[in-house]
Amino acid sequence: MPLQLFLNELSAPIEQLARAVSVAHLQTLVAIIRQAQSIDPALVLNSDVPLANLPLGEGTTVASVRNDGDCVEESLYLKTVNNRAPLKLAAAENSVDPDLCEYRLVAGAPLYPGEAALGLGFAHMFDGLSVSFASHDFWLERAIELDLDRPNTEGEIVTAQVSARNAADLSAIAQYADALRSSLVSTVSNGAELWERREELLPNLVFIPRTRQQIQGIHQGDPILDQAWIKLSGINQAIEAWKLNGGPYPMFPFNVRPESRSRRDLAAFNDIHGNRRIFSDHCDLAPTEARIHFIVESDPLRRALIGHIGRKLGIG
Structure with missing residues (x-):
């Protein structure tokens, strides 16, 4: 399976932002994806909404930035990326029932404590990488702690604490490059x-x-x-x-x-x-x-x- 990137929907900026900040968010996102493609050119970028509709601040999307004449090259590049939306398609296409488990941010998280975290959760599930906007210092963390609820063999719901790889800048890709390459290594024995x-x-x-x-x-x-x-x-x-x-x-x-x-x-x-x-x-x-x-x-x-x-x- 190709390298799986999952956009962290909780990090998407929704407040009113200066246009320069929205543009910077888009440029950083594209730079991260490009760097990840050096690990796997056939990577899949999973998102909650199609990339053109990705929010970059209140009233601003990738499409609106492009239509205003900004980030034309970045917008064209995103059209070449293998994008899959919504996020749950990743589970459906790999015969995984996402309703059998739930990923939530831990109670002590500085943002959205206890709330469902689809992108981060799927990044853990598929041994991939969550990609976050640097909309808060919390999203700069290289590993985001999650609570994973799932049934045990007796059908009882048990909770385990796990962590998802997370990247909000290029240095995170460099840190995780070897681990991501290893995740692509075949299990063939000879x-x-x-x-x-x-x-x-x-x-x-x-x-x-x-x-x-x-x-x-x-x-x-x-x-x-x-x-x-x-x-x-x-x-x-x-x-x-x-x-x-x-x-x-x-x-x-x-x-x-x-x-x-x-x-x-x-x-x-x-x-x-x-x-x-x-x-x-x-x-x-x-x-x-x-x-x-x-x-x-x-x-x-x-x-x-x-x-x-x-x-x-x-x-x-």
Whole structure:
């Protein structure tokens, strides 16, 4: 599942604000989402209302700011983001019954004590990230404490205290980057399982025959397994975002570069149809010397053709 961001509906500014403050709120929101897309280009931004209707102060929305000629670029960017509203759609689309649990701000919270907190709650439920407007110092906290009410095995309602990751500025994204990347790591135990589940886990990738042995040869505990998954899923997510957002070429969340002219012949392999092609684009599987080589295709489908997963070509 892509990285899930949830707009904290309780932080939305509803009081009368100077236009410059509303504009700053929108600019910060867009900067946070862009930074999060460097972790997962295919992220989903869940909100209580469609983004155009998002309040930025009394009588002000994203749409009204755009219509007045402010934040034109930011507004256009938000149209490219995979937005899902209302918030409960996240639960419905993942076969989760949101009525079986309730998240509330703790009684000691400086704002809205004891009130339901959908965005924060879903961020905890889906191991994602809540995104808050800096409309109060409370929303600058990196972790927001919540009470979670849910039935136990006997049907009795029990309360547990949990915390949701929260970001109201770019530094919060930097703090949580590793944890969010880890939440995207597959639970496959070895290369054989990854190969068997490749169509399920990596639907935007096609693997040429020579990669089967390379992937199946990755054993449990081999450090290349996590790296291979991170890079393969990153390519897959970049293709998914490319399909959703358009553009001439996918935006990868890590360094992808072409093979040098003197080494291009080393990356020549037969594709799934037996045609000889140059798999020039590649990325590193740090800290090893391994690489993934691939070709980005746009016709007949937008996808990536994986041609090599293993040691740097030409070094044995």
